[in-house]
Amino acid sequence: MDKTRKRLLKLSTVILAAVIALAGCGGGGNSGNSASPKNEPANKETSTPAGGTENKEPVTLKYTFWGSPQEKKAVEEATKKFTEKYPWITVNAIHIPESDYDAKITAMVAANETPDAGYVHGELGEAWQKEGKFINFNDMFAKDTEMKKEDFLDYIWFNGDDPNYTWGISTAGETFGLFYNKDLFAAAGVETPPAKAEEAWDWDQFVEVAKKLTIDKNGKNATDPGFDKDNIKQFGVSFENWYGPIMAHVVNNGGDLVSADGTKFALDQPEAVEAVQKLADLINVHHVAPNPVQAKSIPSQAVALQSKLVAMSMHGQWINLDLGAAKVNYDVGVLPKMKRTVAMGISGVSAMFKATKHPEETWLLTKYLADPSGALNLYRDGLWMPTLKKWYTDPALVAQWAENNPAHPSGFKDAFLNNLLNNNTPSPVYYVKNFGKVSSMAFSALDPVWLGKQTAEQAMKGVVSKVQPEIQGRYGK
Numbered sequence: 001m002d003k004t005r006k007r008l009l010k011l012s013t014v015i016l017a018a019v020i021a022l023a024g025c026g027g028g029g030n031s032g033n034s035a036s037p038k039n040e041p042a043n044k045e046t047s048t049p050a051g052g053t054e055n056k057e058p059v060t061l062k063y064t065f066w067g068s069p070q071e072k073k074a075v076e077e078a079t080k081k082f083t084e085k086y087p088w089i090t091v092n093a094i095h096i097p098e099s100d101y102d103a104k105i106t107a108m109v110a111a112n113e114t115p116d117a118g119y120v121h122g123e124l125g126e127a128w129q130k131e132g133k134f135i136n137f138n139d140m141f142a143k144d145t146e147m148k149k150e151d152f153l154d155y156i157w158f159n160g161d162d163p164n165y166t167w168g169i170s171t172a173g174e175t176f177g178l179f180y181n182k183d184l185f186a187a188a189g190v191e192t193p194p195a196k197a198e199e200a201w202d203w204d205q206f207v208e209v210a211k212k213l214t215i216d217k218n219g220k221n222a223t224d225p226g227f228d229k230d231n232i233k234q235f236g237v238s239f240e241n242w243y244g245p246i247m248a249h250v251v252n253n254g255g256d257l258v259s260a261d262g263t264k265f266a267l268d269q270p271e272a273v274e275a276v277q278k279l280a281d282l283i284n285v286h287h288v289a290p291n292p293v294q295a296k297s298i299p300s301q302a303v304a305l306q307s308k309l310v311a312m313s314m315h316g317q318w319i320n321l322d323l324g325a326a327k328v329n330y331d332v333g334v335l336p337k338m339k340r341t342v343a344m345g346i347s348g349v350s351a352m353f354k355a356t357k358h359p360e361e362t363w364l365l366t367k368y369l370a371d372p373s374g375a376l377n378l379y380r381d382g383l384w385m386p387t388l389k390k391w392y393t394d395p396a397l398v399a400q401w402a403e404n405n406p407a408h409p410s411g412f413k414d415a416f417l418n419n420l421l422n423n424n425t426p427s428p429v430y431y432v433k434n435f436g437k438v439s440s441m442a443f444s445a446l447d448p449v450w451l452g453k454q455t456a457e458q459a460m461k462g463v464v465s466k467v468q469p470e471i472q473g474r475y476g477k
Contacts, residue, residue, distance in 0.1 A: 061117070063093050066096055067098070077375065102124050106124070109355075117356070121348075125168060125351060151388055155424055158349050158430060168351040170345070172347055172385055172386070173420055174346050175248075194333055195411035197423050209236070210288035215232070215233055218231075222236065232287070238295070239314040241447075246443065249314075252339065254339045255269060257272075257438065262472075263473070268461055277456040277457070292451060298310070300319075302322035302323050306323065325406075341423075343416070343419040345426050372401060442463060445459050
């Protein structure tokens with residue numbers, strides 16, 4: 001899933017999938033458990049929908065999505081439960097490989113076989129929303145008596161040029177933190193990372209800890225005389241260089257991808273350049289993180305922590321799924337502080353298609369899948385965080401997914417749950433127009449920086465003249 005997420009958010013510019021926070025993008029391996037009585041959500045609705053079902057005309061909805069085998073199973077479980085609640089509605093859940101998704105869904109639309117709802121890659125979604133291909137969430141909320149927009153986290157909406165046109169919603173609540181192997185910290189006698197944002201390490205503290213946890217083949221760490229930087233067996237930290245992890249630090253340093261007024265490329269500005277350079281220095285100056293060549297021989301971030309190839313990973317919360325399933329002795333802290341420490345919200349997008357012949361039933365499905373109780377295993381097993389606020393604030397609901405399970409260690413509530421609820425800022429995927437083109441050009445230009453061949457300032461100054469013509473503004477709230 002970690003691999004799928006990275007490719008998804010990076011390739012498609014990372015707007016991944018959906019609000020339909022459904023049982024979407026990735027589920028835990030025990031999705032069947034959520035159907036057992038002892039695991040049923042306390043707030044599960046059991047009553048028959050108002051008006052009864054006996055006079056309802058049968059309806060079939062087409063829902064398209066991508067994802068791992070676990071995700072596929074979870075989506076199918078969730079849509080099955082939805083049909084049990086609304087027996088006149090059948091959901092045809094169509095799993096499409098992520099690499100083929102845009103081509104196949106475009107062909108479906110061209111053939112007048114448009115799905116009723118589903119995942120949409122960001123670049124394609126942005127183009128289609130300009131053509132009015134999606135149902136406006138605001139219109140549906142205006143007619144709904146059970147759920148309102150204010151029930152959700154505030155940053156999760158994808159808006160069009162008209163700020164009253166909300167065409168998509170985040171699949172899940174997602175952000176970045178500092179994962180670490182507790183055994184390696186114990187072996188080094190090093191204090192573990194703080195989980196609370198107000199106690200976050202500053203950057204120098206973080207680098208010093210990473211040095212103590214970087215071990216060469218002779219057992220020396222990066223603070224020892226004679227440390228062999230060319231033969232490292234354990235890195236202190238690792239991070240991926242797609243836009244998500246990098247922007248998590250850029251926004252913490254007060255930078256952005258485009259200027260606040262939406263007129264200028266901003267990754268070449270001092271705040272952004274400084275953040276990127278600090279990350280590159282972990283590789284090329286401090287030698288505590290693998291370079292891109294070394295990283296190719298390292299498995300996923302979760303496996304790297306599990307196999308003790310790295311002591312810390314600055315990564316997205318979704319790797320809790322793999323770490324928990326593998327029963328790794330790990331915990332999580334907040335990212336080290338630059339000028340501030342905030343949780344940058346990120347996710348993919350899902351939408352409802354205006355071509356549907358059944359908008360009310362499509363809305364019922366969307367609402368159902370936006371509530372974790374419809375696919376609790378996705379949250380409990382570590383892949384997703386909710387988009388509904390009550391699942392962060394109601395102790396009984398929090399207990400159902402974020403407590404007493406291996407995918408949510410002791411630091412999770414402070415580092416992720418509370419931080420995302422109370423201390424969030426949106427990633428550029430939510431507000432930068434032409435995001436796909438802008439981000440692709442900007443972040444590919446950083447490749448020489450990670451290899452130590454250019455500084456961040458040189459790379460960004462070299463690409464600004466190419467990116468600037470692609471800047472088209474920002475979407476409003």
